[in-house]
Amino acid sequence: MKQARLPPLESRINELRAEIEAIIDARAQAVARESPGVPIGVIRNLLIARAPACPCAQYLQLGRAE
Secondary structure, eight states: OOOOOOOOHHHHHHHHHHHHHHHHHHHHHHHHHHSTTSOHHHHHHHHHTTSOSOHHHHHHHHHHHO
16 A cells, blocks of 8 residues: 655645734634624734744644634
8 A cells, every 4th residue: 555645744734824924813703703892913022922923832722712
């Protein structure tokens, strides 16, 4: 049986980061619905401000907040 080849690491990282960005954006949209008048960019920045700049760390930080 032939083993499936994994995409290059760079490709997997890019796919993962895109998925994380979508999760963070969805959370920001949910908060924005409860906070009319607050710009979505401000909400997004507040959600990820406590985590390091790495999107993976931001995702993990958001997961702990739930």
